[in-house]
Amino acid sequence: MKLRILLASVALATAVPAAAETLDNATVVQLASIGLGDEAIIAKIQASPANFDVTTDALIALKQDGVSSAVIAAMIEASNTTKASSSVAGSIDSPDPMVPHPSGVYMLADWLEEPKMLVIDATTSNQTKTGGFLGYALTGGIASMSFKAVIPNSEARVQTSDKRPTFYFYFDQADTSLSNRGGGNFWVAGAVTSPAEFSLVEFKVKKNRREAKVGKFNIGGAKAGVMDKDQIGFDYERIAPGVFEVTPQADLQPGEYGFIYSSSTGGGTGAAAVGAQTSRIFDFSIEK
Known part of the structure; x- marks a missing residue:
């Protein structure tokens, strides 16, 4: 009986899709702080939904937190792409x-x-x-x-x-x-x-x-x-x-x-x- 309940719980867990992760500035700082290379972080940015703050003050803070220029550039590009997509989608x-x-x-x-x-x-x-x-x-x-x-x-x-x-x-x-x-x-x-x-x-x-x-x-x-x-x-x-x-x-x-x-x-x-x-x-x- 316990085995059937356990199997049913496992099946239910695997049937529910994981929520999509949205990257933000804090997430990128965390990835950079553990020594993950630029290529891996940029690949993660390109493959994930993002909500980045790319104002001047935020960019200065990212640099002070050890985020590389290449990663910051990828964040700016992702932010611009998201804004452009939203503009076109709502333009009708x-x-x-x-x-x-x-x-x-x-x-x-x-x-x-x-x-x-x-x-x-x-x-x-x-x-x-x-x-x-x-x-x-x-x-x-x-x-x-x-x-x-x-x-x-x-x-x-x-x-x-x-x-x-x-x-x-x-x-x-x-x-x-x-x-x-x-x-x-x-x-x-x-x-x-x-x-x-x-x-x-x-x-x-x-x-x-x-x-x-x-x-x-x-x-x-x-x-x-x-x-x-x-x-x-x-x-x-x-x-x-x-x-x-x-x-x-x-x-x-x-x-x-x-x-x-x-x-x-x-x-x-x-x-x-x-x-x-x-x-x-x-x-x-x-x-x-």
């Missing part, structure tokens, strides 16, 4: 635009008790609808036939009651401290580098979908892209390499909106050239 919703964020489009939710960035996921519209075909046919092509990008659902996931919200665009640039994080190339072929390549438009809600004009065609020719009269003006400012602050030029009325980036997906002439395009749309709602 940081309200500070100068904190690293994954590339993409964000809305600053500064109306919340704790402000944060809201990621606006891209919606790809591969469906293009036509409008005004009857008028085009009856007038022999004098009246224009329009083409519309269509996205699903009657409202966007990201919503705000702020009539003039602030957006931040993060692009893949040479300076990767503020953009190009999260892996992969978020933007289309890496070619998008400025908000000037986008059009801000208002969508018309039709049952369970939203539509916006992205081209027109008549007897005089075809035009791809959002028409000037359908574009909503916005200003943008580069605040860092690859990072832009974007704001509408006027208050937006309640409704459905989106930043559209369109790229050609096929060849063709006339109406075929207008319809052959894919639109990436960063949509949002202005609530009443």
